[in-house]
Amino acid sequence: xxxxxxxxxxxxxxxxGRGNQMRVQSCPFQSMQRDYKVxxxxxxxxxxxxxxxxxxxxxxxxxxxxxxxxxYGEVKLDGGAHLSLCQTHYYFEHFTDxxxxxxx
Ligand code: SF4
Numbered sequence: 487x488x489x490x491x492x493x494x495x496x497x498x499x500x501x502x503g504r505g506n507q508m509r510v511q512s513c514p515f516q517s518m519q520r521d522y523k524v525x526x527x528x529x530x531x532x533x534x535x536x537x538x539x540x541x542x543x544x545x546x547x548x549x550x551x552x553x554x555x556x557x558y559g560e561v562k563l564d565g566g567a568h569l570s571l572c573q574t575h576y577y578f579e580h581f582t583d584x585x586x587x588x589x590x
Contacts, residue, residue, distance in 0.1 A: 489578035498541035512536035545572035
């Protein structure tokens with residue numbers, strides 16, 4: 487599985503390989519508000535939009551490319567990384583961190 491942290495504004499945002507493309511992963515627990523102008527009306531409604539999973543969140547771990555724990559002990563990740571999130575762990579075989587100073 488491929489993983490990547492891209493930079494959007496001032497935040498690092500998680501992307502995961504799904505099929506043959508990389509997709510931004512949305513947080514199932516948080517949303518942002520966005521103003522939406524209703525077409526043909528002079529009215530603006532505020533609607534929730536999904537917030538990307540990323541390093542703004544205190545439950546978003548830092549990628550560790552040195553080793554990952556598994557049921558057999560610790561395995562060395564060669565070009566990959568382990569990333570812990572709020573309710574799961576990812577073991578990416580290929581991982582890129584585009585943040586300045588981020589681990590590769
Ligand atoms: S780590 Fe969990 S709670 Fe935090 S942004 Fe990602 S999905 Fe949401």
